[in-house]
Amino acid sequence: MKEPKSHTPSRHSPAPVLAGTILFALVLVLLVRLLTAGAIFRGTEEARQTVLESVAPSDSTAFSQLPCDPAMADGMYAAWQGEALAGYCVAVTADGFGGPMELMVGVSAQGSVTGVAILSHSETPGLGDGVDDPAFLERFLDLSGTVRIGTGSNAVEAVSGATESSRAVAQGVNQALAAVAAYSAEGGAVREEGEN
Numbered sequence: 001m002k003e004p005k006s007h008t009p010s011r012h013s014p015a016p017v018l019a020g021t022i023l024f025a026l027v028l029v030l031l032v033r034l035l036t037a038g039a040i041f042r043g044t045e046e047a048r049q050t051v052l053e054s055v056a057p058s059d060s061t062a063f064s065q066l067p068c069d070p071a072m073a074d075g076m077y078a079a080w081q082g083e084a085l086a087g088y089c090v091a092v093t094a095d096g097f098g099g100p101m102e103l104m105v106g107v108s109a110q111g112s113v114t115g116v117a118i119l120s121h122s123e124t125p126g127l128g129d130g131v132d133d134p135a136f137l138e139r140f141l142d143l144s145g146t147v148r149i150g151t152g153s154n155a156v157e158a159v160s161g162a163t164e165s166s167r168a169v170a171q172g173v174n175q176a177l178a179a180v181a182a183y184s185a186e187g188g189a190v191r192e193e194g195e196n
Contacts, residue, residue: 052077055106055115057086072179074102085109085188088180091119094172097164098122105176111184112144113173121165128165136166140173147173 052063060079066088068076075091087108094101099122106114116137123129130136139156140147149158149166158166 051104051117051119052079052089055104055117056089057081057106057108057114060086063089066183068179068183072175072182076179076183079106087114088176088183090176090179092172092175092179094168094175096121096123096168097128097162098124101165101168101172103169103172103176105173107176107180109188110144111177111180112142113140113147113177116140116169116173118169121168123162123165128159128162130159130162131165131169133159137169140169143173144177147177 049063053060056063056079059081061082062080063077064080066076066078068090073090073092077089079086079089087106087110090105090107092103092105094103101121101123102119104117104119106116108114118132118137121129121131123131136156136159143154143156145154147170148155149163149170151157156166156170
């Protein structure tokens with residue numbers, strides 16, 4: 001007797017299905033990025049403006065980005081009161097205990113600290129992250145020259161249990177003060193015609 005031939009069902013290769021799924025996912029990701037890019041950019045711009053206003057000399061009404069030496073600062077902005085230069089806002093990165101610490105430091109046109117904001121850090125929770133405390137950051141206000149951690153003139157007392165993290169903040173403040181001093185020695189910021 002003859003055995004019937006067995007038919008195996010034809011199998012479709014999974015490659016076209018997989019390629020189609022990947023292509024669909026890529027198109028979806030690109031579409032979402034295009035739709036949210038404007039909102040992300042505006043959010044970033046608004047966040048930058050808020051930080052600049054928080055550290056700048058009081059009554060600053062406008063900010064303009066300045067060229068700066070990347071060895072001294074990550075970014076620098078002039079703070080304006082109408083047509084007059086009120087001071088500068090300087091973005092710096094210091095060496096924290098837990099890694100890089102990014103700060104924005106406001107410096108008056110006369111060279112004293114007007115504000116300090118910590119943008120990011122990796123300090124130990126419960127200890128080093130105490131440098132975020134506004135009461136600690138306010139201790140730097142009105143200081144100039146070279147700031148140190150300790151006691152006495154031109155010194156700021158460290159956050160208890162976070163001496164290295166406190167030194168990182170002082171290092172960032174000193175970087176900003178030095179960047180402003182160097183920029184001012186080269187002539188300082190000049191408001192361009194038609195600049196906001």
